[in-house]
Amino acid sequence: MIQQVVMMKTRFWLLAAILFFCGVVYAQTDSTSLNRKKVAVVLSGGGAKGMAHIGALKVIEKAGIPIDIITGTSMGSIIGGLYSIGYNANSLDSMVRVQDWSYVITDKEKLSKQSLADRKKQNTYVFTRGITIGKRNYNDGGIIQGKNLAELFQQLCVGYTDSLDFSSDLLIPFACVATNVVDNSEYVFHGGRLPVAMRASMAIPAAFSPIRIGDKVHVDGGLRNNYPADVAREMGADIIIGVTVQGEPKIADDMGRTMSILSQIIDVNCKNKYDENLAITDVHVQVDTKGYNAASFSLNAIDTLIRRGEEEAMRHWDELMALKKQIDPEDTIHPPLHHPRNPTVMTDKYRVTEYVFENMTPQDERFLRHKFRLHKTVGTNDNLPRHVIDLSSSARGDSIDVNLQQQLTTTMRMDLFYQTAECQLVPDGDGMRVILTAGNRKTNQAYVGLRYDTEEQAAVQLGADFPIKASVPMNVDVTLRLGKRMMARGELTAHPQLFTCPMFSYTFSRNDIDIYSEGDRDYNILYNQFQAELTPINLNLVHFNLQMGLRWDYLHYRNKLGSETSKEVTLDNEHFYSYRARLDYNSEDNWYFPTRGARFKAEYAYLTDNFVKLDNKTGMSEVNANWRKSFSFGSRFTLQPMLYGRLLFGSVVPPVFGNTIGGEWFGHYVEQQMPFAGVGNLEYVNNHFVATQLQAQQRMGNNHFILFSVVGAQQSERLKELFDHKTLFGCQAAYYLNTMFGPIGASFGYSNRIKKPQIFVNLGYIF
Numbered sequence: 166m167i168q169q170v171v172m173m174k175t176r177f178w179l180l181a182a183i184l185f186f187c188g189v190v191y192a193q194t195d196s197t198s199l200n201r202k203k204v205a206v207v208l209s210g211g212g213a214k215g216m217a218h219i220g221a222l223k224v225i226e227k228a229g230i231p232i233d234i235i236t237g238t239s240m241g242s243i244i245g246g247l248y249s250i251g252y253n254a255n256s257l258d259s260m261v262r263v264q265d266w267s268y269v270i271t272d273k274e275k276l277s278k279q280s281l282a283d284r285k286k287q288n289t290y291v292f293t294r295g296i297t298i299g300k301r302n303y304n305d306g307g308i309i310q311g312k313n314l315a316e317l318f319q320q321l322c323v324g325y326t327d328s329l330d331f332s333s334d335l336l337i338p339f340a341c342v343a344t345n346v347v348d349n350s351e352y353v354f355h356g357g358r359l360p361v362a363m364r365a366s367m368a369i370p371a372a373f374s375p376i377r378i379g380d381k382v383h384v385d386g387g388l389r390n391n392y393p394a395d396v397a398r399e400m401g402a403d404i405i406i407g408v409t410v411q412g413e414p415k416i417a418d419d420m421g422r423t424m425s426i427l428s429q430i431i432d433v434n435c436k437n438k439y440d441e442n443l444a445i446t447d448v449h450v451q452v453d454t455k456g457y458n459a460a461s462f463s464l465n466a467i468d469t470l471i472r473r474g475e476e477e478a479m480r481h482w483d484e485l486m487a488l489k490k491q492i493d494p495e496d497t498i499h500p501p502l503h504h505p506r507n508p509t510v511m512t513d514k515y516r517v518t519e520y521v522f523e524n525m526t527p528q529d530e531r532f533l534r535h536k537f538r539l540h541k542t543v544g545t546n547d548n549l550p551r552h553v554i555d556l557s558s559s560a561r562g563d564s565i566d567v568n569l570q571q572q573l574t575t576t577m578r579m580d581l582f583y584q585t586a587e588c589q590l591v592p593d594g595d596g597m598r599v600i601l602t603a604g605n606r607k608t609n610q611a612y613v614g615l616r617y618d619t620e621e622q623a624a625v626q627l628g629a630d631f632p633i634k635a636s637v638p639m640n641v642d643v644t645l646r647l648g649k650r651m652m653a654r655g656e657l658t659a660h661p662q663l664f665t666c667p668m669f670s671y672t673f674s675r676n677d678i679d680i681y682s683e684g685d686r687d688y689n690i691l692y693n694q695f696q697a698e699l700t701p702i703n704l705n706l707v708h709f710n711l712q713m714g715l716r717w718d719y720l721h722y723r724n725k726l727g728s729e730t731s732k733e734v735t736l737d738n739e740h741f742y743s744y745r746a747r748l749d750y751n752s753e754d755n756w757y758f759p760t761r762g763a764r765f766k767a768e769y770a771y772l773t774d775n776f777v778k779l780d781n782k783t784g785m786s787e788v789n790a791n792w793r794k795s796f797s798f799g800s801r802f803t804l805q806p807m808l809y810g811r812l813l814f815g816s817v818v819p820p821v822f823g824n825t826i827g828g829e830w831f832g833h834y835v836e837q838q839m840p841f842a843g844v845g846n847l848e849y850v851n852n853h854f855v856a857t858q859l860q861a862q863q864r865m866g867n868n869h870f871i872l873f874s875v876v877g878a879q880q881s882e883r884l885k886e887l888f889d890h891k892t893l894f895g896c897q898a899a900y901y902l903n904t905m906f907g908p909i910g911a912s913f914g915y916s917n918r919i920k921k922p923q924i925f926v927n928l929g930y931i932f
Contacts (some may be wrong), residue, residue, distance in 0.1 A: 202492045205234035205402030207394045207446070208241030210367070210387035211410035212459025215240025216261060216467050217452040220474025221408040222254035228485040230406070230492075234338050236397045238386040241408075242341030242366035243318075246359055249339035250325045258471060260321070266462035272312050280705040281751055283579060288756035289932045290612035290628060291906050310374045311364060312585055316574055318360035319589060320567055323597075326589045330356045338400060341366040342386030342393045343376070351389035352381065353396055369459075394442035404492060406485075407446040408474070410454050448484050452477045463867060514564040516596035523602040528636050529581045532660075533601070536576065537569070565590070565599055577603055580660050582632035582640065584608065606632065616907065616929030620828070620846065624648030626932045637661050646932070650834065651675040658703070666703045668712075672696040678834060681827070681846040684919035691723040692736075692821075698745075710749040717742055720821055739819065741779075743772045753795065757908050757931075758862060758870050758901070760803045763794045766831075772815075772822065785815035785822070791831060791839075803862040809839060810855030812884065824850045824880075829899075829912065830931055842876045843895030843916030845923035851880040853887055872899040872912075893918055907931070 206225065208218045218241060225232070237245030247257060273287055319326055325335065332338040332355060343365040345352045354362035357378075365376035365383035376383045390396070394405050443449060452474050457466050478485075520539050522530045533539060570588045577586035585604030590597045612628035625647045633639040638660040646652035656670040674694040680687050700714035722736035747768045753759035767790040773779050791809030798804070809831075811824050826841040827848050828834070834847055842858065856878035863871045878893040894917045901910030907930030914923045 202403035203233040203401050204231055204404045204406065204488075204492060205236065205394075205397035205400070206232050206245070207392060207397050207405055207407040207442075208235070208237035208245045209392040209407070209409040209411065210237075210239025210241055210385065211454070212240055212369075213266075213461040213466065214410040214452075214454040214457055214459060214470060215244060216470040217410050217454060217474030217477075218244045218408050219254055219257045219261065220471040220476070221450050221452070221478040222248065222257070223475050224478035224482070225406060225485065226254055228482070228489055230485060230489050232337055234397050234400050234402050236340045236342075236393045236400070237366070238342045238391050238393055239367040239369075241392075242386070243363050246339060246341060246363045247321060249331070249335045249337040250322060250359070251336050252321075261467055261471075262464065264317070269313050269317055270309065270460075270462065272310050280579075280707065281710045281749055282705065284751070284756065286612070286628070288907075289626070289930050290614045291930065292613040294611050308372055310585065311368070312578070314367075314373075315360065315364055315585070315587065316571070318363055319587060320570065322360050323590050324592050325359050327591050328356070328358055331359070331362075332356075332400070335359075340393070340396050340400060342390045342396065343368070343383040344386055344388040345381045346370070346375065346384050347380065347382050349389075351386070352383060353393070388437070390438050390442075391436075392439055392442045394445050395438065398445060404488060405446045406448045406450070406488070407443070408450045408452065408478075410452050410470075410474075412454055448481055448488060450474075450478050450481055465867075514566045515590070517563045517565050517599050518593040518596040519598050521598065521600040523600060525601065525603045529577075529603070529638075532581065532638065533573065533576065536580075537573065539563070565597060573601060577601070581638055582606060606634070614930055614932050616927070616932065618928070619924070619926045621649045621834075624650075624932070649677050664704060665701070666705055668698075668700040668703045668714075670696075670698050670700075672698075676835070679846060680825075681848050683848070684846075684921055684923075686846075693721040693723065695719040695721070708750055708752045710747075712745070712747045712749075714745060715742065716745055739774070741772055741774055741819070742776050743770045745770045753793075758864070758903055759795045759805070760797045760862075760864075761795050763792070765792045766790060772819075779815065780817045782816050785813060785818055787822070788812045788814075789837070801864040803864075805860040805862060807858040807860070808856075809858075810853075811837060811839060812854075813852040814884075818852055820849075824852060824854045826850050826854070826878075829925065829927070833931065841878065841893070841895055841916065841918075842874050842897035843914035843923055844919055845914070845925050848918070851882050853882070853884050854878060854880045855887065856893075868903040870901045870903065870910075872901065873897070874899075901927075 206222070208215065211217075218237075222244075232248075235245040235249050237243075244257060247260075248254075252260070272293075329335065331340060341354050341362055343352045343354065343362075344350070354365070361376060361378075365378075366386045367373070368375050368384045370384045370388070373384075386393070391411075392407060392409055394407055397405055452470075454470060454473065457470060461467075461470070522533075570590070574586040574588050577583045581603070583603040583606060587600075587602040587604075589600040589602065591600060592598075609632070610628075610630040612626075612630075614626035614628070615624075616626075617623050627645045627647075629643045631641040631643070633641065640658055640660075642654075642656040642658070644652070644654040644656075652672065652674045654670060654672040656668060658666050658668045660666050672695075674696070675691075676694060677689070677691050679689050696716065696718050698714055698716040700712050702711065702713035704711040717740065719738070719740040721738050745768065748766070750763070750765040753762035753764055768787070770787040771784050772787065773784040777784070779785055789809075789811035791807065793805055793807040796804045796806075813822075813824065822837060824839070825835060825837055825847050826839050827844040827846050828838065829840050830838075831840060832838055838847065839854065839856070841856065856876055858874055858876040860872060860874035865871060873896075875896045876894070879887050879890065880893065881887045881890050895914060896916075897912050897914035899910060899912035901908045907928075909928050911924065911926045914925070915921075916923075
């Protein structure tokens, strides 16, 4: 017994000695030790040019220099904030390269999370704007509200999204700078919610909406302190390593364009305190960012900027090593003590302990619970603004990942019409507490589309979306088209908790159509079309849309004009009732120039004039479909085979619903239009038409595309005689530039139907 006691005491003192020794060693390397100086890294603002900070951080890590404090402004606040919670330089490098910055720095909804109708709208209009009637919109104040940036920051800062003290609750003490435009004062974030602080620090005036906190309105901190070395000094830094990405001062000859003048205004205002802060910097890494600007978020630009940051920091290697020797003469610091772990990143699923709903109506809460099966086992008080769903027993298996997080916020914005939506994950024991916070109700949305082509000349399309506050979420979508083809459309869609979103629409069209015959203009037809459609089955998923309903068409013919020698022919007005079922699937990664994915559309319609028959005979049946698949070979070349056709059955086929071919897109001038390479204008073909096309797509640079397509088709009046007639053949070469205004380019084609070259120019999105 005595021996056992002695052995236990011996082990105890041995363990104590080991712990004491480890404590001494840690104390010698800890930033709080009095035996060494505190080192701060200061990162300047600069938009996309701030990617160079990552390269500089790689070298600082390689040198083994501990970072005890980090401060930043604008992009420097984003890089510095993420670094302070555990992202090292390599993880930051990987993170910025995988982001789709063309999506992140806009308010667009993610294509992979949108319904097909919303994706089409996003690829139709060049300008979208929220409009507020009768009340102020406090989320406004900039072209971009920054919804996607805020969502990205929430995902990257998992575990650090609650209100925190940045000096004590983060792995590295951190601070960032914003400008309070109420009194034009500098505001330093030493605490609060980290994603909000980073978002406020980079809110470029007019470009991004400001961040309102209490009576303060925060915008980009660069206006007051673009390089906050003084903030680092106030936080206790003895030594400062600074990284800046500002270019050389501009002269008069450099300012010949609007953007260069605007850039100069920003640069001049960002000089506040700049020279004074450089004076207190021990090692200054000035990265050469010539050739790039604050919006250079392409992958090539990011790669170059990170590399330049690393190369410039390496030029200061001797200074960094001398600095390390100064702060650690006995070489007791070994990296990466300043980064003991990586932060929690949303790459896996996490168990949900509870869902908390904030600033949301009870109806909207129930909608989300039903749609995403957020189990509720404990009753909630629907009179409270904050509702909690506690997950227990069988519901404890509920989990969340980045995909569900994005789906929740997308649904809150698009189905429930909230201007902003936030899904915050807070660690709770061995799981996550999910806080869903809704912003103000969505304002009315206005859309503007512009285009030009050689067939129709100029056209303008205006749209508006009006959410309706009701127990069942609804919205009204209004569209007005001005041009050779005029159109006005109103659409009411309900969003109940069912699998379908019932829809009713009414459309007026004034159609002015030129019909050609083998390349020569045959006649022009002018008619008004009134159309009402009830669609009780409207299943709208991410890549899939199924619609089934009843449609009424009334056609009022104005006139039909033939050649100059022919006389005007008056047509009889007519109406039709049709039963329709449509299936639309689209998984393509780009609306106009896909490199992967598939597209499939199919429709069946039964056309009558009295709900049963057509002209006292069996109604006309229509079957049409098209399928396209993209196969990529390398990163730039894509092959796209496509099959399509339209078959009409019945003894009576109204000419207005007959098959037409021509142009480059389905349903562009009339709904039954099918494209055909080498046919530039609308031409009627027989009642049974099938075609196959192969298109080669070559990307040049980032947004330039060369397209070459060949197509063959068969047509006949009887299906069994489809292959008894001459094969139609066409080919076409085209060049397009994919821009923020849509595809801009031209095509040159030839077909054995027209037998003469066809040139077509298109500028803008297709509608």
